[in-house]
Amino acid sequence: MIKRLIQFISIALFILILGACSNSMNGMNHNNMNMDEEREVTYEDTTTKGLQQTVSTEKIELNEFTLVAQERKHTLTEGIDIQAWTFNGSVPGPEIRVQEGEEVKIILKNELKDPVTIHWHGIPVPNNMDGIPGVTMNAVQPGDSFIYEFKTTVPGTYWYHSHQDGVNQLDKGLYGSFIIEGKNDEEVDKDYTLVLDEWMSDTDSDRFSMGHDMGNMYDIFTVNGKSGKDVLPLLVNEGDKVRLRLVNAGFMSHKIHLHGHEFKVTGTDGQEINDPELIKDQLISIAPGERYDIEFTTDNLGEWLLESHGDMEGTDGMKVPIKYESFDGASTDKSNKQEKLKLFDLTSYGKEGSGGFTLDQEYDLSYTMDLNTGMSSRGMVYTINDKTFPKTENIKVNEGDLVKVKLENNSTIDDHPMHLHGHFFQVLSKNGKPVQGSPIIKDTLNLKPGDEYVVAFKADNPGNWLFHCHDLHHASAGMVTQVTYDGFKPQFTPNPNANNQPE
Numbered sequence: 001m002i003k004r005l006i007q008f009i010s011i012a013l014f015i016l017i018l019g020a021c022s023n024s025m026n027g028m029n030h031n032n033m034n035m036d037e038e039r040e041v042t043y044e045d046t047t048t049k050g051l052q053q054t055v056s057t058e059k060i061e062l063n064e065f066t067l068v069a070q071e072r073k074h075t076l077t078e079g080i081d082i083q084a085w086t087f088n089g090s091v092p093g094p095e096i097r098v099q100e101g102e103e104v105k106i107i108l109k110n111e112l113k114d115p116v117t118i119h120w121h122g123i124p125v126p127n128n129m130d131g132i133p134g135v136t137m138n139a140v141q142p143g144d145s146f147i148y149e150f151k152t153t154v155p156g157t158y159w160y161h162s163h164q165d166g167v168n169q170l171d172k173g174l175y176g177s178f179i180i181e182g183k184n185d186e187e188v189d190k191d192y193t194l195v196l197d198e199w200m201s202d203t204d205s206d207r208f209s210m211g212h213d214m215g216n217m218y219d220i221f222t223v224n225g226k227s228g229k230d231v232l233p234l235l236v237n238e239g240d241k242v243r244l245r246l247v248n249a250g251f252m253s254h255k256i257h258l259h260g261h262e263f264k265v266t267g268t269d270g271q272e273i274n275d276p277e278l279i280k281d282q283l284i285s286i287a288p289g290e291r292y293d294i295e296f297t298t299d300n301l302g303e304w305l306l307e308s309h310g311d312m313e314g315t316d317g318m319k320v321p322i323k324y325e326s327f328d329g330a331s332t333d334k335s336n337k338q339e340k341l342k343l344f345d346l347t348s349y350g351k352e353g354s355g356g357f358t359l360d361q362e363y364d365l366s367y368t369m370d371l372n373t374g375m376s377s378r379g380m381v382y383t384i385n386d387k388t389f390p391k392t393e394n395i396k397v398n399e400g401d402l403v404k405v406k407l408e409n410n411s412t413i414d415d416h417p418m419h420l421h422g423h424f425f426q427v428l429s430k431n432g433k434p435v436q437g438s439p440i441i442k443d444t445l446n447l448k449p450g451d452e453y454v455v456a457f458k459a460d461n462p463g464n465w466l467f468h469c470h471d472l473h474h475a476s477a478g479m480v481t482q483v484t485y486d487g488f489k490p491q492f493t494p495n496p497n498a499n500n501q502p503e
């Protein structure tokens with residue numbers, strides 16, 4: 001009660017302060033993407049008064065539909081309401097399910113007070129559909145619309161999110177899953193998508209004065225927008241073949257443990273894993289932006305947990321009950337979130353095959369990206385080859401080039417989940433050791449401190465494409481570069497008044 005009162009007073013005070021300086025804040029303009037300018041965070045007041053409550057996430061199986069960005073009140077769990085920014089009034093936004101090869105047309109309508117865009121994370125779309133303000137389009141202004149059109153060529157698990165001021169807009173809920181069902185997908189009885197995220201229960205003014213690494217500020221972990229006992233259970237029948245599509249929309253890695261069942265990791269980032277073997281009691285560590293598809297057969301009647309392991313304050317909230325419908329006993333399964341189980345190792349899993357690239361073949365270009373953490377007069381910065389965006393050096397390619405990139409994480413404590421837009425890359429080696437087992441094709445690759453990976457891709461999608469860290473606290477503090485194609489001209493004229501904030 002007292003805490004609520006303090007919270008109320010601090011929010012009220014905050015609104016007053018915000019009111020006093022709102023003119024100067026609204027006047028801020030980041031259109032020239034210049035990191036040298038002092039960055040102001042444009043948080044509005046965080047009350048939920050007068051806002052409509054969120055609805056549950058719908059499934060959209062059409063190939064033409066509208067996504068409306070709008071503000072709502074969202075209940076993470078009983079007693080914890082937050083001001084959310086949503087697509088179609090839900091957190092996550094609609095689960096989009098379309099067929100491989102379909103042409104989709106999506107109308108984005110912006111009913112927020114800030115500009116937004118949509119980026120189709122992992123889907124290789126034409127450059128002008130990638131949704132990057134100031135790079136591929138102008139941010140969609142309040143009251144305006146934008147039409148995205150592309151063909152869904154590669155089946156798999158993807159997601160979409162705003163790429164305007166992403167560090168704040170994703171935090172507020174502007175994301176959803178995007179499933180492209182393949183012609184040759186294996187039939188399953190249940191196909192569930194689980195979108196992971198973290199939230200702050202207390203948005204007091206501390207967050208504005210803190211540095212960019214606010215890991216411990218996120219104290220509520222959610223699955224499909226709900227935490228703890230409000231997470232919807234997954235209902236199964238005995239003998240079901242179940243597919244779970246895990247999507248991490250947050251800024252922290254989560255180690256996920258499936259209780260009571262053997263399972264296979266069948267895909268990552270929309271790409272199949274070759275001949276995956278059954279494993280049990282291994283933790284799938286899923287980094288920001290990554291996806292993992294797992295499959296299991298329900299051969300163990302009862303009620304089981306799919307839970308996050310670790311000892312963060314929010315860990316407890318990230319638990320999904322798996323309920324057999326014919327089971328009427330009491331669940332005997334317990335959390336063992338502190339147990340340090342084996343971490344699933346994607347670099348030695350499944351069967352060898354050809355992914356198209358090898359370490360010793362010839363490449364047209366080789367780049368090195370030294371990822372690091374530094375200090376500047378503005379606070380923490382996250383650098384690529386000692387530079388921050390937009391001063392980072394672009395990876396310049398010609399169409400058709402075979403490109404090899406060595407990524408090194410020289411930060412001492414920060415993970416860097418690096419995401420390349422518009423292309424998949426093949427992971428060839430980790431810490432000097434060639435990848436064993438299945439070829440690994442991804443669009444987001446997490447580097448732990450000290451990690452070094454070599455990846456390769458073919459420059460086959462002309463445009464200007466971001467390559468950045470998906471801990472968007474790091475991206476917004478510098479860790480962004482671009483893959484740029486020689487001779488490519490974007491099909492839009494940057495509007496200096498659009499407040500374009502690509503990172």
Ligand SMILES: [Cu+2]
Binds near residue numbers: 415479
């Ligand atoms: Cu990072």
